[in-house]
Amino acid sequence: MNASSKDNVIWVGDGPGGGPQKLHVSILGEEKARQDPPRAYLEGVQDFYGRDFIVTPDVLIPRPETEQIVDAVLNLAGKPYLPGVKPSKRKLPENPIILDVGTGSGCIAITLALELPDSTIYASDISKKAIEIAQKNAAKHNASIITIISHLLNKVNFTPDVIIANLPYVDKNWDWIDKTALSYEPETALYAKDHGLALIKELIRQAAEKQIKYLILESDPCQHEAIAKYAEDYGYDLINTMGYILSFNGHH
Numbered sequence: 001m002n003a004s005s006k007d008n009v010i011w012v013g014d015g016p017g018g019g020p021q022k023l024h025v026s027i028l029g030e031e032k033a034r035q036d037p038p039r040a041y042l043e044g045v046q047d048f049y050g051r052d053f054i055v056t057p058d059v060l061i062p063r064p065e066t067e068q069i070v071d072a073v074l075n076l077a078g079k080p081y082l083p084g085v086k087p088s089k090r091k092l093p094e095n096p097i098i099l100d101v102g103t104g105s106g107c108i109a110i111t112l113a114l115e116l117p118d119s120t121i122y123a124s125d126i127s128k129k130a131i132e133i134a135q136k137n138a139a140k141h142n143a144s145i146i147t148i149i150s151h152l153l154n155k156v157n158f159t160p161d162v163i164i165a166n167l168p169y170v171d172k173n174w175d176w177i178d179k180t181a182l183s184y185e186p187e188t189a190l191y192a193k194d195h196g197l198a199l200i201k202e203l204i205r206q207a208a209e210k211q212i213k214y215l216i217l218e219s220d221p222c223q224h225e226a227i228a229k230y231a232e233d234y235g236y237d238l239i240n241t242m243g244y245i246l247s248f249n250g251h252h
């Protein structure tokens with residue numbers, strides 16, 4: 001979810017090929033001209049892990065840094081996730097049950113359903129509109145996912161082997177965030193209270209209560225230390241950090 005600005009040039013993280021793209025905006029007094037909608041919304045698709053996903057302004061545009069959530073799950077499943085990188089020993093069962101909380105477009109859940117065909121994938125979101133887009137993407141890719149509308153784990157009545165979540169973690173007070181660049185995306189997909197940590201902390205508490213063994217969370221690297229400390233208090237050891245992604249192992 002990175003975006004930064006300097007003078008009248010804005011870099012947003014969804015340029016052609018997944019890298020940042022440079023957008024020019026004119027600044028008139030206090031009022032910033034609205035920039036064009038992001039390319040992904042204009043075209044209606046965004047690449048994620050080599051596949052095209054339908055996106056509308058009801059869902060966050062998938063970001064390249066989130067692809068490493070898929071890598072982290074493949075790593076737990078003992079599968080190769082990068083050419084030349086030796087996979088680690090399998091920690092998940094052969095037919096893992098995986099829950100993607102805050103699925104949005106469904107990009108992570110659907111990618112995992114395709115990359116790990118022996119798994120059962122659940123995808124949840126608080127937004128009914130997001131779940132509808134995730135279902136469209138599942139049909140587009142002929143992927144099998146089970147969708148749930150829920151606040152975090154409130155309506156989850158089973159025990160997944162691993163929970164993954166790219167929940168909203170942006171703090172509205174961060175001065176390096178360009179709110180103009182983010183203004184086309186749903187606020188409920190971006191921002192969280194308590195320095196951006198409110199939903200992540202609540203998920204950690206709920207996961208601990210359910211004795212979930214593995215937890216994989218995206219957040220800004222500036223939040224990693226605080227999250228690792230909080231998770232430790234709830235019985236989760238940090239086992240891996242990849243870019244924006246933290247992997248935890250519970251010792252419940």
Ligand SMILES: C[S@@+](CC[C@H](N)C(=O)[O-])C[C@H]1O[C@@H](n2cnc3c(N)ncnc32)[C@H](O)[C@@H]1O
Binds near residue numbers: 060108125167169188
């Ligand atoms: C940062 S977006 C991530 C979307 C997608 N997983 C991705 O990585 O592109 C966060 C998602 O969490 C959802 N969300 C926000 N609050 C939630 C809550 N309390 N419970 C469940 N999902 C929530 C939003 O609707 C949004 O789809």
